[in-house]
Amino acid sequence: THFGFKTVKESEKVKEVYSVFENVADSYDQMNDAMSFGIHRIWKDQFIQKLNPQHGCKLLDCAGGTGDITFRYLQHLQNKPNPKAVKSHVTVFDINANMLDVGQARASRLGYTVENGHDIKWVQGDAEKLPFEDNTFTAYTIAFGIRNVTRIDKALSEAHRVLKPGGRFLCLEFSHVENDLLRWVYDQYSFQMIPVLGTLIAGQYKPYQYLVESIRRFPKQEEFKSMITHAGFKNVSYENLTFGTVAIHEGHKG
Numbered sequence: 562t563h564f565g566f567k568t569v570k571e572s573e574k575v576k577e578v579y580s581v582f583e584n585v586a587d588s589y590d591q592m593n594d595a596m597s598f599g600i601h602r603i604w605k606d607q608f609i610q611k612l613n614p615q616h617g618c619k620l621l622d623c624a625g626g627t628g629d630i631t632f633r634y635l636q637h638l639q640n641k642p643n644p645k646a647v648k649s650h651v652t653v654f655d656i657n658a659n660m661l662d663v664g665q666a667r668a669s670r671l672g673y674t675v676e677n678g679h680d681i682k683w684v685q686g687d688a689e690k691l692p693f694e695d696n697t698f699t700a701y702t703i704a705f706g707i708r709n710v711t712r713i714d715k716a717l718s719e720a721h722r723v724l725k726p727g728g729r730f731l732c733l734e735f736s737h738v739e740n741d742l743l744r745w746v747y748d749q750y751s752f753q754m755i756p757v758l759g760t761l762i763a764g765q766y767k768p769y770q771y772l773v774e775s776i777r778r779f780p781k782q783e784e785f786k787s788m789i790t791h792a793g794f795k796n797v798s799y800e801n802l803t804f805g806t807v808a809i810h811e812g813h814k815g
């Protein structure tokens with residue numbers, strides 16, 4: 562990646578990731594439920610519990626896609642008393658217009674709209690080059706998104722840049738099962754079953770083969786933790802969910 566240009570291999574990955582999500586946008590939610598037996602909902606709920614947003618929060622939901630994290634965030638705030646009527650904000654940010662379209666349609670159905678008093682913005686762009694000023698947000702979330710980013714280090718340093726001092730970075734991502742036996746079971750399931758489920762439910766094999774491979778390639782918990790630290794975050798920690806099938810990493814901007 563000399564001089565910031567992408568290598569041929571990298572630009573292929575960008576195109577590949579784009580078309581994966583372009584093709585799966587409509588069946589995305591159904592597939593998530595089928596492949597994780599609905600557990601992705603629990604992971605996302607736990608993620609929001611950990612974020613524990615407060616009124617006045619300014620969130621950037623990066624790779625926010627169809628709004629799964631954003632809607633939970635808004636709901637969490639709605640359930641919290643707010644006597645002083647402090648306003649909160651969320652920007653849903655994604656590289657793929659189809660995912661954002663599906664997200665916006667869901668937002669209107671659920672009533673999470675500007676007309677209903679929600680300060681919500683939908684912005685298309687690349688996590689590696691955020692179109693926001695330094696020190697803008699109080700929190701940055703990325704759920705099942707960073708694995709798809711070509712240059713993860715860039716995305717991490719951009720996250721650090723746009724957060725205000727004291728701001729929090731939270732990442733929910735597939736990770737690595739530590740127990741040998743459980744890992745064997747999980748590998749059988751993911752390598753054999755997921756592409757088949759993809760074919761049956763979404764009519765596509767390749768995107769789901771890509772999914773499984775990208776999970777495999779993603780750095781282990783400790784290695785990812787060092788990458789976050791390297792981007793400038795302090796007090797970096799992580800928590801495994803479901804034996805390490807997924808992990809939540811957290812870091813703070815000093």
Ligand code: SAM
Pocket residue numbers: 578582623624625626627628629630654655656657660686687688689703704705706709710711
């Ligand atoms: N956060 C949502 C969730 O948890 O359901 C969506 C996750 S989806 C698996 C991954 C998203 O990452 C897709 O919507 C995709 O378009 C987006 N994405 C991939 N590469 C990206 C990049 N470089 N910058 C921003 N978004 C990206």
